[in-house]
Amino acid sequence: MTSDAVALSERRQGKFGDKYFAGRPQQVLLRNWLTFKSSAWIAVVSGFFEPVLYLLSFGYGIGELVGNISTSTGNISYAAYIAPGLLATSAMNGAMIDSTWNVFFKLNESRLYKAMLATSLGPLDVALGEIAWALMRGGLYATAFTLVLAGLGLVTSWWALLAVPAAIIVAFGFASFGMAITSYMKSHHQMNFFEIFLLPMFLFSGAFYPLTVFPGWAQAIIKALPLGQGIELVTKAMAGDFGIHLLVNVTYFIVMICVGLYFTTKRLNALFMR
Template identity: 60%
Template sequence: MFIPMAVAIAEARVGKRGERYYSGRVPQLLERGFIAFKSSTWMIVLSGFVEPVLYLLSFGYGIGKLLPTITVGNESIKYAVFIAPALLATSAMNGAIYDSTMNVFFKLNHDRIYHGMLATSMGPLDVALGEIGWALLRGFSYACAFMAVVAPLGLIPSLWGLLAIPAAVLIAFGFASCGMAVTSYMKSFQQLEIITVFLLPMFLFSGSFYPLTVFPEWLQFTVNLLPLTHAINLVRGLCLGHINMGLVGHALYFVIMIICGLFFTTKRLNALFMK
Protein backbone atom coordinates (compact mmCIF):
# COMPACT_ATOMS: atom_id res chain seq x y z
CA MET A 1 0.00 0.00 0.00
CA PHE A 2 1.24 3.46 -0.92
CA ILE A 3 1.72 5.70 2.11
CA PRO A 4 2.06 9.42 1.37
CA MET A 5 5.18 10.95 2.88
CA ALA A 6 3.15 13.46 4.91
CA VAL A 7 1.34 10.55 6.57
CA ALA A 8 4.55 8.65 7.30
CA ILE A 9 5.98 11.79 8.93
CA ALA A 10 2.88 12.26 11.10
CA GLU A 11 2.78 8.56 12.04
CA ALA A 12 6.39 8.74 13.17
CA ARG A 13 5.34 11.18 15.87
CA VAL A 14 2.74 8.92 17.45
CA GLY A 15 3.46 8.40 21.13
CA LYS A 16 5.67 11.49 21.44
CA ARG A 17 4.93 13.80 24.33
CA GLY A 18 2.19 16.38 23.63
CA GLU A 19 1.78 14.99 20.10
CA ARG A 20 -1.70 16.44 19.73
CA TYR A 21 -0.44 19.98 20.31
CA TYR A 22 3.09 19.88 19.00
CA SER A 23 4.62 18.28 15.90
CA GLY A 24 8.15 19.67 16.03
CA ARG A 25 7.60 22.15 13.20
CA VAL A 26 9.18 25.25 14.73
CA PRO A 27 11.99 25.29 12.12
CA GLN A 28 9.38 25.32 9.34
CA LEU A 29 7.61 28.28 10.91
CA LEU A 30 10.90 30.13 11.25
CA GLU A 31 11.50 29.36 7.59
CA ARG A 32 8.17 31.00 6.80
CA GLY A 33 9.20 34.02 8.86
CA PHE A 34 12.41 34.28 6.90
CA ILE A 35 10.72 34.02 3.48
CA ALA A 36 8.18 36.69 4.45
CA PHE A 37 10.93 38.83 5.96
CA LYS A 38 12.87 38.95 2.69
CA SER A 39 10.07 40.93 1.10
CA SER A 40 8.85 42.80 4.17
CA THR A 41 8.84 46.50 4.86
CA TRP A 42 12.40 47.34 5.74
CA MET A 43 11.37 50.53 7.51
CA ILE A 44 9.72 48.55 10.31
CA VAL A 45 12.79 46.37 10.64
CA LEU A 46 15.08 49.38 10.68
CA SER A 47 12.99 51.34 13.18
CA GLY A 48 13.36 48.57 15.75
CA PHE A 49 17.10 49.20 15.70
CA VAL A 50 17.10 52.97 15.25
CA GLU A 51 14.65 53.77 18.05
CA PRO A 52 16.87 52.93 21.05
CA VAL A 53 19.86 54.56 19.39
CA LEU A 54 17.88 57.78 18.96
CA TYR A 55 16.79 57.70 22.60
CA LEU A 56 20.39 57.17 23.61
CA LEU A 57 21.59 60.11 21.52
CA SER A 58 18.90 62.56 22.63
CA PHE A 59 18.61 61.63 26.31
CA GLY A 60 22.09 60.23 26.91
CA TYR A 61 23.91 63.18 25.43
CA GLY A 62 21.24 65.83 25.98
CA ILE A 63 20.43 65.18 29.63
CA GLY A 64 23.92 63.75 30.07
CA LYS A 65 25.28 67.29 29.60
CA LEU A 66 23.13 68.63 32.44
CA LEU A 67 23.62 65.60 34.63
CA PRO A 68 27.15 64.29 34.08
CA THR A 69 26.96 61.43 36.60
CA ILE A 70 24.33 59.45 38.43
CA THR A 71 24.75 57.33 41.56
CA VAL A 72 23.79 53.66 41.51
CA GLY A 73 24.51 51.87 44.79
CA ASN A 74 27.83 53.38 45.84
CA GLU A 75 29.05 53.90 42.34
CA SER A 76 28.92 57.04 40.31
CA ILE A 77 28.43 56.46 36.58
CA LYS A 78 27.91 58.51 33.42
CA TYR A 79 24.25 59.17 32.58
CA ALA A 80 24.52 57.47 29.16
CA VAL A 81 25.95 54.38 30.87
CA PHE A 82 22.91 54.41 33.16
CA ILE A 83 20.29 54.51 30.42
CA ALA A 84 21.94 52.33 27.72
CA PRO A 85 20.98 48.99 29.40
CA ALA A 86 17.45 50.26 29.99
CA LEU A 87 17.10 51.11 26.31
CA LEU A 88 18.34 47.66 25.37
CA ALA A 89 15.76 46.05 27.65
CA THR A 90 13.00 48.32 26.34
CA SER A 91 13.81 47.65 22.70
CA ALA A 92 13.73 43.92 23.41
CA MET A 93 10.28 44.44 24.86
CA ASN A 94 9.01 46.65 22.03
CA GLY A 95 10.22 44.33 19.26
CA ALA A 96 8.69 41.30 20.94
CA ILE A 97 5.41 43.11 21.55
CA TYR A 98 5.16 44.33 17.96
CA ASP A 99 5.72 40.85 16.54
CA SER A 100 3.40 39.15 18.98
CA THR A 101 0.48 41.58 18.96
CA MET A 102 -0.06 43.55 15.71
CA ASN A 103 1.46 40.86 13.50
CA VAL A 104 -0.30 38.04 15.28
CA PHE A 105 -3.65 39.83 15.31
CA PHE A 106 -3.61 40.25 11.54
CA LYS A 107 -2.57 36.68 10.88
CA LEU A 108 -5.24 35.44 13.26
CA ASN A 109 -8.23 37.54 12.29
CA HIS A 110 -7.55 39.16 8.96
CA ASP A 111 -5.37 36.90 6.82
CA ARG A 112 -6.50 33.73 8.62
CA ILE A 113 -3.00 32.35 8.19
CA TYR A 114 -3.23 30.23 11.34
CA HIS A 115 -6.39 28.59 10.02
CA GLY A 116 -4.35 27.34 7.09
CA MET A 117 -1.45 26.26 9.27
CA LEU A 118 -3.62 24.29 11.67
CA ALA A 119 -5.32 22.38 8.86
CA THR A 120 -1.98 20.63 8.36
CA SER A 121 -0.46 18.05 10.67
CA MET A 122 0.90 20.84 12.89
CA GLY A 123 -0.58 21.70 16.27
CA PRO A 124 -1.27 24.95 18.10
CA LEU A 125 1.92 24.77 20.16
CA ASP A 126 3.95 24.63 16.92
CA VAL A 127 2.30 27.86 15.81
CA ALA A 128 2.78 29.57 19.19
CA LEU A 129 6.44 28.55 19.50
CA GLY A 130 7.15 29.33 15.85
CA GLU A 131 5.73 32.82 16.03
CA ILE A 132 7.41 33.57 19.33
CA GLY A 133 10.65 32.04 18.05
CA TRP A 134 10.61 34.43 15.15
CA ALA A 135 10.07 37.39 17.49
CA LEU A 136 13.09 36.17 19.47
CA LEU A 137 15.31 35.95 16.42
CA ARG A 138 14.48 39.53 15.67
CA GLY A 139 14.98 40.57 19.28
CA PHE A 140 18.36 38.81 19.27
CA SER A 141 19.56 40.65 16.17
CA TYR A 142 18.40 44.02 17.53
CA ALA A 143 20.21 43.38 20.80
CA CYS A 144 23.42 42.45 18.95
CA ALA A 145 23.19 45.53 16.76
CA PHE A 146 22.57 47.81 19.74
CA MET A 147 25.51 46.31 21.62
CA ALA A 148 27.69 46.74 18.57
CA VAL A 149 26.91 50.46 18.68
CA VAL A 150 27.10 51.14 22.44
CA ALA A 151 30.01 48.91 23.49
CA PRO A 152 32.63 50.75 21.39
CA LEU A 153 31.37 54.02 22.90
CA GLY A 154 32.41 52.69 26.29
CA LEU A 155 28.85 52.53 27.60
CA ILE A 156 29.11 48.90 28.78
CA PRO A 157 31.67 48.97 31.59
CA SER A 158 31.64 45.26 32.50
CA LEU A 159 32.42 42.15 30.49
CA TRP A 160 29.36 40.62 32.13
CA GLY A 161 27.56 42.92 29.69
CA LEU A 162 27.95 40.21 27.04
CA LEU A 163 25.30 38.30 28.95
CA ALA A 164 22.93 41.21 28.36
CA ILE A 165 22.31 39.77 24.87
CA PRO A 166 20.88 36.45 26.07
CA ALA A 167 19.11 38.40 28.81
CA ALA A 168 17.45 40.55 26.13
CA VAL A 169 16.32 37.36 24.35
CA LEU A 170 14.86 36.04 27.63
CA ILE A 171 13.02 39.34 28.11
CA ALA A 172 11.74 39.25 24.53
CA PHE A 173 10.56 35.66 25.07
CA GLY A 174 8.58 36.68 28.15
CA PHE A 175 6.92 39.64 26.48
CA ALA A 176 6.29 37.79 23.20
CA SER A 177 4.58 34.80 24.83
CA CYS A 178 2.40 37.03 27.02
CA GLY A 179 1.75 39.42 24.12
CA MET A 180 0.57 36.56 21.93
CA ALA A 181 -1.61 35.17 24.72
CA VAL A 182 -3.30 38.55 25.26
CA THR A 183 -3.71 39.13 21.52
CA SER A 184 -5.38 35.76 21.03
CA TYR A 185 -8.21 36.97 23.30
CA MET A 186 -8.66 40.30 21.48
CA LYS A 187 -11.73 40.65 19.32
CA SER A 188 -11.07 43.94 17.54
CA PHE A 189 -8.15 45.98 16.38
CA GLN A 190 -9.15 48.79 18.75
CA GLN A 191 -8.72 46.52 21.75
CA LEU A 192 -5.04 46.22 20.88
CA GLU A 193 -4.69 49.86 21.97
CA ILE A 194 -5.07 48.60 25.53
CA ILE A 195 -1.60 47.11 25.20
CA THR A 196 -0.13 50.49 24.23
CA VAL A 197 -1.93 52.18 27.11
CA PHE A 198 -0.20 49.73 29.43
CA LEU A 199 3.24 49.83 27.80
CA LEU A 200 3.89 53.54 27.55
CA PRO A 201 3.57 54.41 31.26
CA MET A 202 5.55 51.27 32.07
CA PHE A 203 8.35 52.51 29.82
CA LEU A 204 8.31 55.97 31.41
CA PHE A 205 8.15 54.85 35.05
CA SER A 206 10.19 51.65 35.15
CA GLY A 207 13.50 53.29 35.92
CA SER A 208 14.76 53.80 32.39
CA PHE A 209 15.78 57.40 32.86
CA TYR A 210 16.34 57.75 36.62
CA PRO A 211 16.68 55.45 39.61
CA LEU A 212 13.45 54.32 41.23
CA THR A 213 14.63 55.71 44.58
CA VAL A 214 13.25 59.12 43.56
CA PHE A 215 9.70 57.72 43.93
CA PRO A 216 7.71 57.53 47.17
CA GLU A 217 7.65 54.04 48.74
CA TRP A 218 4.20 53.03 47.50
CA LEU A 219 5.04 53.89 43.91
CA GLN A 220 8.37 52.08 44.14
CA PHE A 221 6.51 49.03 45.35
CA THR A 222 4.03 49.18 42.44
CA VAL A 223 6.69 49.76 39.82
CA ASN A 224 8.68 46.85 41.18
CA LEU A 225 5.85 44.53 40.22
CA LEU A 226 6.04 45.48 36.54
CA PRO A 227 7.92 43.26 34.10
CA LEU A 228 9.92 46.06 32.50
CA THR A 229 11.40 47.04 35.87
CA HIS A 230 12.76 43.52 36.23
CA ALA A 231 14.00 43.59 32.65
CA ILE A 232 15.87 46.86 33.18
CA ASN A 233 17.34 45.75 36.50
CA LEU A 234 18.53 42.49 34.95
CA VAL A 235 20.21 44.08 31.93
CA ARG A 236 21.61 46.99 33.94
CA GLY A 237 23.03 44.66 36.59
CA LEU A 238 24.85 42.69 33.89
CA CYS A 239 26.11 45.70 31.97
CA LEU A 240 27.44 47.36 35.12
CA GLY A 241 28.83 44.09 36.44
CA HIS A 242 26.70 44.23 39.59
CA ILE A 243 26.26 40.49 39.90
CA ASN A 244 24.09 39.23 42.74
CA MET A 245 21.27 36.82 43.50
CA GLY A 246 18.76 39.55 42.68
CA LEU A 247 19.55 39.02 38.99
CA VAL A 248 18.41 35.41 39.26
CA GLY A 249 15.13 36.67 40.69
CA HIS A 250 14.65 39.04 37.76
CA ALA A 251 15.38 36.23 35.31
CA LEU A 252 12.91 33.96 37.12
CA TYR A 253 10.22 36.60 36.69
CA PHE A 254 10.60 36.14 32.93
CA VAL A 255 10.71 32.37 33.10
CA ILE A 256 7.31 32.52 34.79
CA MET A 257 6.03 34.96 32.16
CA ILE A 258 7.16 32.58 29.43
CA ILE A 259 5.44 29.58 30.99
CA CYS A 260 2.17 31.43 31.63
CA GLY A 261 2.21 33.06 28.19
CA LEU A 262 2.80 29.77 26.36
CA PHE A 263 0.18 28.01 28.44
CA PHE A 264 -2.55 30.53 27.68
CA THR A 265 -1.56 30.96 24.03
CA THR A 266 -1.72 27.22 23.38
CA LYS A 267 -4.93 26.89 25.32
CA ARG A 268 -6.53 29.75 23.44
CA LEU A 269 -5.35 28.65 19.99
CA ASN A 270 -6.65 25.21 20.79
CA ALA A 271 -10.02 26.69 21.80
CA LEU A 272 -10.13 28.85 18.67
CA PHE A 273 -9.12 26.23 16.14
CA MET A 274 -9.83 22.86 17.68
CA LYS A 275 -13.20 23.65 19.27
Protein backbone atom coordinates in the same frame (compact mmCIF):
# COMPACT_ATOMS: atom_id res chain seq x y z
CA MET B 1 0.95 3.76 -0.59
CA THR B 2 1.21 6.24 2.24
CA SER B 3 2.44 9.71 1.44
CA ASP B 4 5.44 11.22 3.19
CA ALA B 5 3.15 13.62 5.07
CA VAL B 6 1.23 10.72 6.59
CA ALA B 7 4.35 8.74 7.44
CA LEU B 8 5.87 11.79 9.17
CA SER B 9 2.74 12.42 11.14
CA GLU B 10 2.40 8.81 12.23
CA ARG B 11 5.94 8.84 13.54
CA ARG B 12 4.85 11.28 16.24
CA GLN B 13 1.60 9.50 16.98
CA GLY B 14 1.17 8.42 20.60
CA LYS B 15 4.04 10.57 21.85
CA PHE B 16 3.41 13.10 24.61
CA GLY B 17 1.37 16.08 23.46
CA ASP B 18 1.07 14.80 19.87
CA LYS B 19 -2.28 16.52 19.42
CA TYR B 20 -0.73 19.93 20.13
CA PHE B 21 2.80 19.58 18.88
CA ALA B 22 4.19 18.13 15.67
CA GLY B 23 7.79 19.04 16.51
CA ARG B 24 8.07 21.57 13.69
CA PRO B 25 8.03 25.14 15.10
CA GLN B 26 11.06 25.84 12.89
CA GLN B 27 8.77 25.77 9.83
CA VAL B 28 6.84 28.69 11.28
CA LEU B 29 10.16 30.48 11.71
CA LEU B 30 11.07 29.61 8.13
CA ARG B 31 7.84 31.19 6.94
CA ASN B 32 8.69 34.41 8.74
CA TRP B 33 12.21 34.32 7.35
CA LEU B 34 10.80 34.12 3.79
CA THR B 35 8.68 37.23 4.36
CA PHE B 36 11.57 38.96 6.10
CA LYS B 37 13.85 38.36 3.11
CA SER B 38 11.41 39.84 0.65
CA SER B 39 10.08 42.92 2.42
CA ALA B 40 9.60 42.76 6.17
CA TRP B 41 13.25 43.68 6.81
CA ILE B 42 12.42 47.35 6.31
CA ALA B 43 10.05 47.31 9.28
CA VAL B 44 12.54 45.35 11.34
CA VAL B 45 15.42 47.73 10.62
CA SER B 46 13.31 50.81 11.36
CA GLY B 47 12.44 49.48 14.82
CA PHE B 48 16.14 49.34 15.71
CA PHE B 49 16.56 53.12 15.61
CA GLU B 50 14.05 53.97 18.33
CA PRO B 51 16.22 53.20 21.35
CA VAL B 52 19.26 54.62 19.57
CA LEU B 53 17.43 57.92 19.14
CA TYR B 54 16.45 57.92 22.80
CA LEU B 55 20.03 57.23 23.75
CA LEU B 56 21.40 60.07 21.64
CA SER B 57 18.75 62.67 22.47
CA PHE B 58 18.27 61.93 26.17
CA GLY B 59 21.71 60.54 26.92
CA TYR B 60 23.66 63.35 25.38
CA GLY B 61 21.01 66.08 25.45
CA ILE B 62 19.70 65.79 28.97
CA GLY B 63 23.02 64.22 29.98
CA GLU B 64 24.58 67.64 29.37
CA LEU B 65 22.35 69.12 32.11
CA VAL B 66 22.59 66.18 34.46
CA GLY B 67 26.30 65.52 34.39
CA ASN B 68 27.77 62.34 35.80
CA ILE B 69 25.86 60.07 38.09
CA SER B 70 27.27 58.10 40.98
CA THR B 71 26.00 54.56 41.19
CA SER B 72 27.00 51.45 43.06
CA THR B 73 29.43 50.66 40.23
CA GLY B 74 31.04 54.08 40.20
CA ASN B 75 30.70 57.46 38.61
CA ILE B 76 29.17 57.12 35.13
CA SER B 77 27.79 59.38 32.40
CA TYR B 78 24.05 59.86 32.10
CA ALA B 79 24.10 58.08 28.72
CA ALA B 80 25.74 55.05 30.32
CA TYR B 81 23.22 55.25 33.13
CA ILE B 82 20.19 54.97 30.86
CA ALA B 83 21.77 52.44 28.46
CA PRO B 84 20.65 49.21 30.24
CA GLY B 85 17.10 50.51 30.58
CA LEU B 86 16.93 51.38 26.91
CA LEU B 87 18.41 48.02 26.02
CA ALA B 88 15.74 46.17 27.98
CA THR B 89 13.12 48.43 26.41
CA SER B 90 14.38 47.73 22.88
CA ALA B 91 14.21 44.00 23.59
CA MET B 92 10.66 44.47 24.83
CA ASN B 93 9.60 46.56 21.85
CA GLY B 94 11.13 44.20 19.31
CA ALA B 95 9.35 41.27 20.86
CA MET B 96 6.05 43.10 21.28
CA ILE B 97 5.75 44.36 17.69
CA ASP B 98 5.80 40.81 16.34
CA SER B 99 3.83 39.16 19.08
CA THR B 100 1.02 41.71 19.18
CA TRP B 101 0.13 43.55 15.95
CA ASN B 102 1.70 41.01 13.60
CA VAL B 103 0.10 38.12 15.44
CA PHE B 104 -3.26 39.90 15.46
CA PHE B 105 -3.05 40.31 11.69
CA LYS B 106 -2.16 36.66 11.11
CA LEU B 107 -4.88 35.54 13.50
CA ASN B 108 -7.74 37.64 12.20
CA GLU B 109 -7.00 39.14 8.81
CA SER B 110 -4.70 36.90 6.81
CA ARG B 111 -6.04 33.72 8.46
CA LEU B 112 -2.49 32.40 8.39
CA TYR B 113 -2.83 30.33 11.54
CA LYS B 114 -5.99 28.76 10.22
CA ALA B 115 -4.05 27.63 7.16
CA MET B 116 -1.18 26.34 9.30
CA LEU B 117 -3.50 24.40 11.59
CA ALA B 118 -5.29 22.74 8.69
CA THR B 119 -2.00 20.91 8.08
CA SER B 120 -0.52 18.40 10.49
CA LEU B 121 1.06 21.23 12.53
CA GLY B 122 -0.26 21.74 16.05
CA PRO B 123 -1.04 24.93 17.99
CA LEU B 124 2.11 24.60 20.09
CA ASP B 125 4.22 24.56 16.91
CA VAL B 126 2.61 27.82 15.85
CA ALA B 127 2.95 29.42 19.29
CA LEU B 128 6.59 28.40 19.70
CA GLY B 129 7.52 29.40 16.16
CA GLU B 130 5.94 32.83 16.41
CA ILE B 131 7.32 33.52 19.87
CA ALA B 132 10.79 32.40 18.79
CA TRP B 133 10.59 34.78 15.84
CA ALA B 134 9.51 37.66 18.08
CA LEU B 135 12.27 36.99 20.58
CA MET B 136 14.81 36.82 17.75
CA ARG B 137 13.73 40.28 16.75
CA GLY B 138 14.11 41.44 20.34
CA GLY B 139 17.48 39.70 20.54
CA LEU B 140 18.60 41.30 17.29
CA TYR B 141 17.74 44.78 18.56
CA ALA B 142 19.52 44.11 21.83
CA THR B 143 22.67 42.89 20.08
CA ALA B 144 22.73 45.81 17.69
CA PHE B 145 22.13 48.24 20.53
CA THR B 146 24.96 46.70 22.57
CA LEU B 147 27.25 47.22 19.60
CA VAL B 148 26.15 50.86 19.41
CA LEU B 149 26.89 51.26 23.12
CA ALA B 150 30.34 49.76 22.60
CA GLY B 151 30.92 52.07 19.64
CA LEU B 152 30.02 55.09 21.75
CA GLY B 153 32.37 53.98 24.50
CA LEU B 154 29.54 53.45 26.98
CA VAL B 155 30.59 49.89 27.74
CA THR B 156 33.18 49.58 30.43
CA SER B 157 33.43 45.86 31.12
CA TRP B 158 33.21 42.53 29.35
CA TRP B 159 30.14 41.78 31.43
CA ALA B 160 28.28 43.92 28.90
CA LEU B 161 28.28 40.86 26.65
CA LEU B 162 25.77 39.36 29.07
CA ALA B 163 23.36 42.08 28.00
CA VAL B 164 22.50 39.98 24.96
CA PRO B 165 21.36 36.78 26.69
CA ALA B 166 19.65 38.89 29.36
CA ALA B 167 17.79 40.84 26.70
CA ILE B 168 16.80 37.60 24.97
CA ILE B 169 15.24 36.33 28.20
CA VAL B 170 13.35 39.62 28.48
CA ALA B 171 12.25 39.42 24.84
CA PHE B 172 11.12 35.80 25.28
CA GLY B 173 8.96 36.75 28.25
CA PHE B 174 7.33 39.67 26.46
CA ALA B 175 6.84 37.72 23.21
CA SER B 176 5.17 34.84 25.00
CA PHE B 177 2.93 37.05 27.12
CA GLY B 178 2.16 39.42 24.25
CA MET B 179 1.04 36.62 21.96
CA ALA B 180 -1.11 35.07 24.67
CA ILE B 181 -2.94 38.34 25.34
CA THR B 182 -3.25 39.11 21.61
CA SER B 183 -4.86 35.74 20.97
CA TYR B 184 -7.74 36.83 23.24
CA MET B 185 -8.17 40.22 21.55
CA LYS B 186 -11.21 40.56 19.34
CA SER B 187 -10.77 43.95 17.65
CA HIS B 188 -8.25 46.60 16.71
CA HIS B 189 -9.65 48.80 19.46
CA GLN B 190 -8.80 46.25 22.10
CA MET B 191 -5.28 46.08 20.72
CA ASN B 192 -4.75 49.67 21.87
CA PHE B 193 -4.68 48.22 25.35
CA PHE B 194 -1.03 47.40 24.73
CA GLU B 195 -0.15 51.03 24.00
CA ILE B 196 -2.03 52.25 27.06
CA PHE B 197 -0.06 49.84 29.16
CA LEU B 198 3.38 49.88 27.51
CA LEU B 199 4.05 53.62 27.23
CA PRO B 200 3.56 54.49 30.92
CA MET B 201 5.39 51.34 31.88
CA PHE B 202 8.35 52.60 29.82
CA LEU B 203 8.24 56.24 31.00
CA PHE B 204 7.99 55.33 34.69
CA SER B 205 10.21 52.27 34.49
CA GLY B 206 13.30 53.85 35.95
CA ALA B 207 15.08 53.79 32.61
CA PHE B 208 15.72 57.55 32.79
CA TYR B 209 15.99 58.24 36.51
CA PRO B 210 16.34 56.33 39.74
CA LEU B 211 13.18 54.87 41.18
CA THR B 212 13.95 56.48 44.52
CA VAL B 213 12.09 59.59 43.33
CA PHE B 214 8.88 57.64 43.91
CA PRO B 215 7.30 56.68 47.22
CA GLY B 216 7.94 53.13 48.40
CA TRP B 217 4.63 51.66 47.27
CA ALA B 218 5.06 53.01 43.74
CA GLN B 219 8.59 51.65 43.56
CA ALA B 220 7.29 48.23 44.52
CA ILE B 221 4.68 48.29 41.75
CA ILE B 222 7.16 49.44 39.10
CA LYS B 223 9.68 46.79 40.11
CA ALA B 224 7.01 44.13 39.95
CA LEU B 225 6.05 45.03 36.38
CA PRO B 226 7.75 43.13 33.55
CA LEU B 227 9.81 46.07 32.27
CA GLY B 228 10.99 46.91 35.80
CA GLN B 229 12.13 43.31 36.13
CA GLY B 230 13.70 43.44 32.68
CA ILE B 231 15.69 46.59 33.40
CA GLU B 232 16.90 45.15 36.67
CA LEU B 233 17.96 41.96 34.92
CA VAL B 234 19.86 43.73 32.13
CA THR B 235 21.44 46.30 34.48
CA LYS B 236 22.73 43.62 36.83
CA ALA B 237 23.90 41.34 34.05
CA MET B 238 25.84 44.18 32.43
CA ALA B 239 27.40 45.09 35.74
CA GLY B 240 28.31 41.46 36.49
CA ASP B 241 26.24 41.68 39.65
CA PHE B 242 25.18 38.09 40.26
CA GLY B 243 23.08 37.42 43.29
CA ILE B 244 19.80 36.10 44.46
CA HIS B 245 18.13 39.11 42.83
CA LEU B 246 19.25 38.05 39.40
CA LEU B 247 17.78 34.62 40.02
CA VAL B 248 14.48 36.21 41.02
CA ASN B 249 14.46 38.25 37.79
CA VAL B 250 15.19 35.21 35.65
CA THR B 251 12.54 33.14 37.42
CA TYR B 252 10.05 35.96 36.85
CA PHE B 253 10.62 35.74 33.11
CA ILE B 254 10.56 31.95 33.03
CA VAL B 255 7.13 32.08 34.65
CA MET B 256 6.03 34.70 32.10
CA ILE B 257 7.27 32.50 29.24
CA CYS B 258 5.49 29.39 30.50
CA VAL B 259 2.21 31.12 31.32
CA GLY B 260 2.24 32.85 27.92
CA LEU B 261 2.94 29.63 26.03
CA TYR B 262 0.26 27.77 27.94
CA PHE B 263 -2.46 30.32 27.24
CA THR B 264 -1.42 30.88 23.61
CA THR B 265 -1.61 27.15 22.87
CA LYS B 266 -4.87 26.82 24.72
CA ARG B 267 -6.41 29.76 22.93
CA LEU B 268 -5.23 28.72 19.45
CA ASN B 269 -6.67 25.31 20.13
CA ALA B 270 -9.98 26.84 21.18
CA LEU B 271 -10.06 29.13 18.15
CA PHE B 272 -9.10 26.66 15.45
CA MET B 273 -9.72 23.18 16.83
CA ARG B 274 -13.22 23.45 18.29
